[in-house]
Amino acid sequence: MADTAARAIAERLRAECAEEIDRLGTGFRERPWLREAFLAVPREVFVPDRVWWPHRSAEDGLFPLLDRGLRPRQWLRSVYRARVPLITQIADGAVLPDGPTDRTDFTGSISCPAVVVSMLRHLDPQPGERILEIGTGTGYGTALLARRVGAGAVTSVEIDKALATHAGVALRAVGCAPRLVVGDGEGGHPPGAPYDRVIATAAFRRLPQALLDQLRPGGVLLAPLDTPFGCDGLARLTADGHGRAHGRFVGAVDFMKVRGQRDRPTSYAELGWPTWGDYRVTVEHGHQHIRTTL
Ligand SMILES: C[S@@+](CC[C@H](N)C(=O)[O-])C[C@H]1O[C@@H](n2cnc3c(N)ncnc32)[C@H](O)[C@@H]1O
Known part of the structure; x- marks a missing residue:
């Protein structure tokens, strides 16, 4: 595909993706800056040329490889699927992106556009604020953040050197x-x-x-937190400046765990979760109430 043709297709796909995010209602309406940033940042610059589709193929049961060189239109369409993340790394890079795979130990991805938008809506950064991002990944979310607060106000930490290098190249390219x-x-x-x-x-x-300690009083931490329910809760906490933070869950997401916390917990109670018996479920006259004793 010639460069200009590819750019025109990418712009159209980006606009269609934005419309779908609008329909999903995950954040553009409340945060017009997010829509502007989404339309301005070329997501395709951040996606590696070879990535895995995150769903198994019905034919062979493997996770297909999307190869920009071999099937550029298919690759580009995948980049702009609002609800689909793409897998950029497996087993910390031990699995090469040279074909479909059966491996499920995904360690790097570009989060799906709808989730990126939803998270930035909940983060609600204001112009000029100092932002710390954990998990640079491809650098795409970093670029959106930078459009809002200014690149000089964004610090992004990535544990994987190869992924960080790729992100640096993509960010410089934009x-x-x-x-x-x-x-x-x-x-x-x-x-x-x-x-x-x-x-x-x-x-x-x-x-x-450490993350709470590095927030100013009143600063906000937004992070996926593992739950006993088989998904992550998106926790939004406000720091009090004395090492404490309080908040609530604002959504459900599904993220890979930080490298140092991959192992399943032996007990959720140790992580501060109520035990199953602490969840009280009441149904009365068609109304359902679920609460904890805490
Ligand atoms: C879901 S991906 C991030 C996706 C990114 N937001 C994007 O859209 O490109 C999670 C990233 O967190 C990184 N990561 C895992 N543990 C980390 C840690 N302890 N510190 C920093 N980055 C970490 C992984 O290497 C991976 O790149």
């Missing part, structure tokens, strides 16, 4: 220069603190204290 750090985001990035907002795009089982 003229965006946030501070990129290769390291373990569970420790945050103290040199850039205090932050107004912290967003994580990998899930925690236990929220790291």
Whole structure:
């Protein structure tokens, strides 16, 4: 595909994807800046040339490989599927993107557009605020953040050097220069603190204290938190500046766990969750109430 033709197709797909996100109602209406950023940032620049589709093929039961070189239109259409993430890395890079796979140990992805938009809506960054992102991944979310607050106000930490390098190249290609750090985001990035907002795009089982400590009083932490319900809850907490933070779940998401917290917990109670007996379910005259004793 010639470059100009590909760019025109990408723009059309981006606009259609934005319309679908509108219909899903995950954030454009409440945050017009997000729609503007979504339409301005070419998502295809951030997606590697070979990625895995995250659903098994009905034919062979494997996760198909999408290859930009072999099937550019198919690859581009996949980039703009509003509700589909694409897998960029398996087994920390041990599985090469050279064919379909049966492996399920996904360790890198570009989050689906609808979820990226929903998370940024809940994060609600304001112009000029200092943002810390944990899990740069492809750098796509980083670019959207930078459009809102300014690239100089964004610090993004990625634990995987190869993924971080790819993100750096993509961000430079769109003229965006946030501070990129290769390291373990569970420790945050103290040199850039205090932050107004912290967003994580990998899930925690236990929220790291370091992230709360690096927020200013009133600062917001938005992070997927593993739950006993088979998905992650999107936790939105406000820090009090004394090492504490309070908040609630604002949605359900499904993220890969941060590298240091991949193992399943032996007990959710140890992670602060109510035990099953603490959930009280009442049904009366067609009304259902579910609460905890806490
Ligand atoms: C779901 S992907 C991020 C997707 C990214 N938001 C995007 O759309 O491109 C999760 C990322 O978190 C990274 N990660 C995992 N554990 C981490 C840690 N402890 N610190 C920093 N990054 C981590 C993974 O390497 C992976 O790139």
